[in-house]
Amino acid sequence: MTTPLHASPVSTDDIVQALTAIVGPQACLTQAPDLKPFVTDYRGLYVGQAAAVVLPNSTQQVSQVMAWCHAHGVVVVPQGGNTSLMGGAVPEAQASSPAVVLNLRRMNQVLAVDTVNDTLTLQAGVTLNAARSAAEDAGRLFPLRIGSEGSCQIGGNISTNAGGTAVLRYGNMRDLVLGVEAVLPDGRIYSGLRGLRKDNTGYDLKQLFIGSEGTLGIVTAAVLKLMPQPTASSVALAAVASPAAAVALLGEAKKTAGQAVTAFELISGPALDLVLGYLGNVKSPFEARHDWMVLIELTSGASAEGLDATLMQVLEAGLDSGLVLDATLAQSGADAQTFWRIREEISDAQTRTGGSIKCDVSVPLSRIAAFIDEATAAVLALEPQTRMIVYGHMGDGNVHFNPLRPADRPAKDYLAAFYEPISRQVDSLAHAAGGSISAEHGVGVAKRDDLSHYKSDVELALMWQIKNALDPQGLLNPGKVLPAPVAAPVVAQA
Ligand code: MLT
Ligand code: ZN
Numbered sequence: 001m002t003t004p005l006h007a008s009p010v011s012t013d014d015i016v017q018a019l020t021a022i023v024g025p026q027a028c029l030t031q032a033p034d035l036k037p038f039v040t041d042y043r044g045l046y047v048g049q050a051a052a053v054v055l056p057n058s059t060q061q062v063s064q065v066m067a068w069c070h071a072h073g074v075v076v077v078p079q080g081g082n083t084s085l086m087g088g089a090v091p092e093a094q095a096s097s098p099a100v101v102l103n104l105r106r107m108n109q110v111l112a113v114d115t116v117n118d119t120l121t122l123q124a125g126v127t128l129n130a131a132r133s134a135a136e137d138a139g140r141l142f143p144l145r146i147g148s149e150g151s152c153q154i155g156g157n158i159s160t161n162a163g164g165t166a167v168l169r170y171g172n173m174r175d176l177v178l179g180v181e182a183v184l185p186d187g188r189i190y191s192g193l194r195g196l197r198k199d200n201t202g203y204d205l206k207q208l209f210i211g212s213e214g215t216l217g218i219v220t221a222a223v224l225k226l227m228p229q230p231t232a233s234s235v236a237l238a239a240v241a242s243p244a245a246a247v248a249l250l251g252e253a254k255k256t257a258g259q260a261v262t263a264f265e266l267i268s269g270p271a272l273d274l275v276l277g278y279l280g281n282v283k284s285p286f287e288a289r290h291d292w293m294v295l296i297e298l299t300s301g302a303s304a305e306g307l308d309a310t311l312m313q314v315l316e317a318g319l320d321s322g323l324v325l326d327a328t329l330a331q332s333g334a335d336a337q338t339f340w341r342i343r344e345e346i347s348d349a350q351t352r353t354g355g356s357i358k359c360d361v362s363v364p365l366s367r368i369a370a371f372i373d374e375a376t377a378a379v380l381a382l383e384p385q386t387r388m389i390v391y392g393h394m395g396d397g398n399v400h401f402n403p404l405r406p407a408d409r410p411a412k413d414y415l416a417a418f419y420e421p422i423s424r425q426v427d428s429l430a431h432a433a434g435g436s437i438s439a440e441h442g443v444g445v446a447k448r449d450d451l452s453h454y455k456s457d458v459e460l461a462l463m464w465q466i467k468n469a470l471d472p473q474g475l476l477n478p479g480k481v482l483p484a485p486v487a488a489p490v491v492a493q494a
Contacts, residue, residue, distance in 0.1 A: 015072075027106065028055075035050055050098070053101040053102075053103055063187045074097070075475050076475060076477070079103045084444055085446075086443060088477075088480050092445075107124055109122065113137075118225065120142060120223070122134070122221065124158070140228065146162055155220070160213055161173050165343075173211075174211060176224055180193070181220050182209045182219050233304070237339050247365055250394065253296060260299060265392065266294055266393075266394035267391045272293060276342070295340070296314070312329060346400075360440060361399060364434050371435065375401055378425045398440055451483045
């Protein structure tokens with residue numbers, strides 16, 4: 001565990017005065033109503049405390065803020081769009097000394113688009129939407145696609161190694177980042193804004209900042225990979241016989257359509273019921289109710305007709321073999337949008353309902369169907385009325401396995417009774433199947449203590465060694481990601 005070097009913490013007034021001198025009075029917020037949106041997490045589950053929120057407009061300012069806070073033992077919590085589902089971007093509620101939230105939203109410039117090297121260089125506060133638009137304007141694709149793309153920022157996407165609905169084809173954020181600039185806890189700047197696809201000159205330091213959730217440094221800029229823009233896409237919804245049938249259909253799609261398979265998303269019957277209840281004006285794409293469905297998207301540089309024919313071939317093979325029970329191919333861009341809307345609104349529908357136990361797990365595809373069956377049985381054995389909201393990125397092995405309270409049971413009551421036992425059961429089954437207890441949402445504070453059950457002593461010790469090497473005072477985003485180390489047992493001396 002890290003130990004602060006500063007015996008007497010500085011006062012809030014000192015902090016505000018020093019940081020105002022760096023970023024200017026307009027960019028140093030101190031009043032409670034102004035602080036509220038920055039100290040409250042996206043789902044309203046975590047509310048922290050901060051002495052101030054600073055909004056620097058350059059890497060130099062971030063560096064100066066960090067250097068001052070480091071010299072005075074002040075905690076800094078980096079923040080992008082504040083869309084973490086794990087409470088990773090807000091300060092702790094009970095901190096021993098005042099924290100500063102450092103939000104990067106003013107650093108929102110696209111710095112360069114290189115269509116020869118196929119790279120996009122931008123500041124960390126650019127939203128994912130703006131990054132995708134900048135790529136599109138240059139005739140390219142930046143392929144990361146997640147529900148919060150209008151508000152999440154590239155720096156947050158990097159810090160959390162964001163995933164989403166196109167990982168099957170393009171990989172996670174880690175696969176899309178070529179270079180990173182980051183400010184270290186002591187204010188030094190790591191300048192790694194290189195656009196190289198090959199660079200074997202020792203440790204790949206940028207990886208330290210990708211997925212470490214702002215505990216090792218603050219990402220201030222990045223070089224991202226651009227891809228060719230697809231010219232055609234074809235989208236279908238298919239009702240499938242079971243999770244195992246969905247996996248078999250994915251195999252069929254890969255065999256027939258190869259690289260064109262861009263998304264393969266699972267949707268359980270209760271997830272569709274829930275989302276349709278909220279959307280109101282959207283009808284179910286199927287006549288009958290089904291327990292399991294998949295949304296399949298193919299994209300390529302070929303013609304739209306050719307792609308539709310390929311997807312039809314996949315669906316017909318599925319119907320012939322009994323994997324597919326019913327299917328509907330989007331006939332227009334508007335249809336495709338509706339199918340995607342159904343999928344993407346599931347998350348919000350749960351938030352609005354309240355009482356959802358979010359388990360964001362990944363399991364090797366070869367074991368995912370058995371995992372879903374076993375975890376469903378385990379949850380229903382605990383509370384048979386639970387609504388099984390199971391959906392997500394099956395194509396890459398990531399399911400959002402989110403048991404939801406029965407309709408007539410208050411959220412608080414259900415979570416108090418079942419949050420612990422259900423999440424422990426689901427996580428343990430995923431772990432036993434060779435999976436991960438956090439596939440794409442990160443660890444933050446929500447999953448921090450669970451890591452001690454699922455990571456080996458060696459892994460945990462290495463994580464702490466890295467943290468201590470970069471942030472020996474433990475001032476950067478404390479209380480996130482790393483579970484408190486378990487003290488070594490005292491061995492009695494003979
Ligand atoms: C999604 O894929 O919709 C989100 O990652 C899941 C969520 O918000 O729980
Ligand atoms: Zn997801």
